[in-house]
Amino acid sequence: MSRLVGGRARRTGAGGPALRPGAEPVLRATALSRVYGRGESLVRAVDGVDLDVPAGQTLAVTGPSGCGKSTLLQLLGGLDRPTGGQVRLAGRRIDHLGERALAGLRRRGIGFVFQDFHLMDELSAAENVELPALLAGASPRTARDRAAAILDRVGLAGRARHLPSELSGGQRQRVAIARALVNEPLVVLADEPTGNLDSAATHDILRLFGELRAAGQTLVVVTHDERVAATADRVVSLRDGTLVDDTRLGETTPLGALLSWEG
Amino acid sequence: MQDVVLALLAKEPSHGYDLRRRLVAALGPLGETLNVGQVYVTLTRLEKAGLVVQEREDTPVRGPRRKVYALTAAGQERVVAWMAEGAGPKADVTEFHLKLVAAAESGLADPLALVDARRRELLRSLAEVQRAVLAHDTNSEAGLLLEGIALRWQAELRWLEACERTWSARGKSGGNA
Numbered sequence: 001m002s003r004l005v006g007g008r009a010r011r012t013g014a015g016g017p018a019l020r021p022g023a024e025p026v027l028r029a030t031a032l033s034r035v036y037g038r039g040e041s042l043v044r045a046v047d048g049v050d051l052d053v054p055a056g057q058t059l060a061v062t063g064p065s066g067c068g069k070s071t072l073l074q075l076l077g078g079l080d081r082p083t084g085g086q087v088r089l090a091g092r093r094i095d096h097l098g099e100r101a102l103a104g105l106r107r108r109g110i111g112f113v114f115q116d117f118h119l120m121d122e123l124s125a126a127e128n129v130e131l132p133a134l135l136a137g138a139s140p141r142t143a144r145d146r147a148a149a150i151l152d153r154v155g156l157a158g159r160a161r162h163l164p165s166e167l168s169g170g171q172r173q174r175v176a177i178a179r180a181l182v183n184e185p186l187v188v189l190a191d192e193p194t195g196n197l198d199s200a201a202t203h204d205i206l207r208l209f210g211e212l213r214a215a216g217q218t219l220v221v222v223t224h225d226e227r228v229a230a231t232a233d234r235v236v237s238l239r240d241g242t243l244v245d246d247t248r249l250g251e252t253t254p255l256g257a258l259l260s261w262e263g
Numbered sequence: 264m265q266d267v268v269l270a271l272l273a274k275e276p277s278h279g280y281d282l283r284r285r286l287v288a289a290l291g292p293l294g295e296t297l298n299v300g301q302v303y304v305t306l307t308r309l310e311k312a313g314l315v316v317q318e319r320e321d322t323p324v325r326g327p328r329r330k331v332y333a334l335t336a337a338g339q340e341r342v343v344a345w346m347a348e349g350a351g352p353k354a355d356v357t358e359f360h361l362k363l364v365a366a367a368e369s370g371l372a373d374p375l376a377l378v379d380a381r382r383r384e385l386l387r388s389l390a391e392v393q394r395a396v397l398a399h400d401t402n403s404e405a406g407l408l409l410e411g412i413a414l415r416w417q418a419e420l421r422w423l424e425a426c427e428r429t430w431s432a433r434g435k436s437g438g439n440a
Contacts, residue, residue, distance in 0.1 A: 064424060200401065207397050226420040227413055230389040231397070237382075247383045249390040258352055258412070 024091040025052040026187050026218045027076055033084035033241075034071050045071040047241035048085070053187065058209065058219045060232035068241035069222045070191055076220065077110050077189045078102045090186055107136045111180030113190035117172045119164040125175045126151060126160040133182045143182075150178040154208060170201025177208060187218040194228055206231050266345040268305050269314060269334065270365030273342045276318055276333035279303045289364040293357060306332050314338035346372040350381055352388045356422060363426060367433070374430040382423050389416045 034046040045068045053059050061069045074080035076087055078094050087095040089109055097105065106112070119128050126147050133143035151160050154174040164172050173193060180188050194202040206228065212219060213233070221232065229235045230249065237245040271282055279302045286302070287294040309315045315332045334342065346366055350359050359381060366372040392413045399406035 203397060203401070206393075210397065226386070226389060226417045227393050227396075230386055230393040235386055245379060245382065247386055249387055255391055255395060255412075260353075 024088070025054045026057075026090055027051070027053040027220070028088040028091075029072075029076060029085065030088075031085035032072070032075055032082050032087060034068075034075055034080065035083045044068075044241045046075060046082070049238075049241070049243055051236065051243065053218060053220060055218055056213075056216045057234060058213045058221070058232045060229035060235045061220065061222045061238060062224065062226070062229045062235060063238035065224065067238040069238050071241075072238065073189050073191050073220065073222045077112060078106055079112075107132055108183050109186050111183070111185035111188040113173070113176050113180050113188060113193045115192040115195040117164070117169075117176045117196075119172055119175060119179075121164055124161050124163055125156060125167065125171075125178075128164070128175055129179045129182050132179060136183050146182055147178070150181055151175070154178045168201065169197050170204050173197060173201070173205055174208065177205070181212075181217075187220060188212070190219065190221045192223055192225075193221060194223070194225060202228070264301075264305055265309060265314075266342070267361045267365055268302065269309065269338055269342045270345065270362070270369055270371070272315060272332060272334050273339065273365070273369035273371055276331045278329045278331050279306060280329075282306075285368070286361075289361060290357070309338070314341060342369070343371060346377070349384050352384075356419065360426075363430065367430065373434075375427065375434065378423055378426050378430065382420065385416050385420050385423070389413060389420065392416065 029049050029051040032046055032049040032051075033044065036043045036045055047068070049072060061072060063069050071080065075082050075095070078087070078089075078097070082095050085095070086093055089105065094102065094105055112118075120131070123131065126144070129147035129151060130140075130143040133146055134140065138146065148157070148160065151157055154177055156171060156174055156178070159167060159171060159175075164175070167175065173196075177188075177190075177193075180190075194205050197205065202225075209219060209221070209231065219232075221228065223229055233249060235245075235247045235249065236243050237247075267286070268282060271277065271285055277285075279299050283297060283299045283302045286297060290297065306315060310317065310332070314335055315338050316335055318331045318333050346362070350362070359377075363374045363377060366377055367374050392409055396406065396409045396413050399409055401407070401410060
């Protein structure tokens with residue numbers, strides 16, 4: 001499985017930050033807050049969140065709709081700016097970077113997966129995956145090779161030339177995951193990645209996440225689906241912008257205990 | 264039901280009719296068939312086990328003096344242990360619901376803490392079954408059973424969210440008098 005995610009060696013992109021995973025958590029949020037509006041209409045979407053995501057961890061963020069979980073993910077990924085606190089990616093503060101630096105960081109350091117896929121409709125599956133590699137400075141040939149390899153690994157080698165409209169929802173999401181992985185990001189952030197999928201496609205995506213996890217990919221998944229959350233190493237719950245629970249799923253109950261054989 | 268009756272007595276000594284009334288209030292339509300005879304059978308068993316004792320009601324406001332049951336030290340111990348122990352993967356919704364009600368009434372445990380513990384317990388169970396679901400063909404017999412178990416626990420986790428909302432609102436408004 002380690003072939004799914006290549007070595008995440010130190011990269012120093014042109015003008016980009018040096019991202020060096022080490023003892024530091026891949027992601028660290030400190031007293032992170034995002035407030036909208038003011039006065040009586042003030043909304044604390046994220047309210048003083050402290051969170052460390054160590055390398056290789058699969059973290060699920062759950063909570064009812066409106067609890068702030070998507071906002072938290074956007075803050076962690078540099079898609080939104082906090083009104084308080086800090087975000088560090090591999091030890092480096094990213095919350096106060098300029099637009100250009102942030103864009104570079106989002107391209108190289110972070111992979112995003114969204115509920116509604118966000119694929120370019122007029123580009124083929126392969127072209128969708130190549131695009132971020134090209135934007136990050138890879139040669140067309142390298143981008144093509146990397147996209148082909150990753151599409152193969154998400155089980156879509158035979159669909160590389162298809163347009164998104166010719167793919168099922170589950171296949172589109174696998175293309176989106178391949179695109180998120182193409183620049184070998186330090187962390188993949190997924191916002192309700194199975195929200196638009198039926199249960200069979202959801203199982204496919206969860207199996208794929210399982211492979212990424214086995215390969216050591218750090219992954220943060222926002223989900224309201226308890227069954228998706230249950231596949232993570234750790235589940236944190238948000239209520240009104242605050243972390244209220246942090247559960248590690250290491251120790252579990254053997255399923256055999258469910259059966260009482262009264263013969 | 265023994266643990267529930269004990270827990271309801273932890274608030275204050277009580278008689279069978281009062282216990283039945285409180286159980287019916289907590290159970291709604293599910294408590295329709297519960298009669299006071301069943302409650303007294305349980306009380307008698309608990310008495311034999313040394314967990315409750317009969318007392319005479321001091322001065323009834325009206326009507327005859329009734330038998331009032333109170334927890335013994337052993338009964339008190341058992342209630343505390345029951346509150347602290349996990350419900351286990353096989354527990355049903357009614358059982359856990361009554362535990363929350365009894366916890367709130369007796370003040371022996373915080374219902375929200377019980378909900379949190381139950382959520383962790385269910386998440387871990389769900390993690391185990393979900394791993395098995397992904398490793399099995401959904402169309403196999405084993406896969407079908409695993410899917411059913413996963414859906415049941417998912418449903419209970421959603422119900423726990425409702426529990427959390429209700430009990431935290433009650434906590435803020437100062438109990439459910």
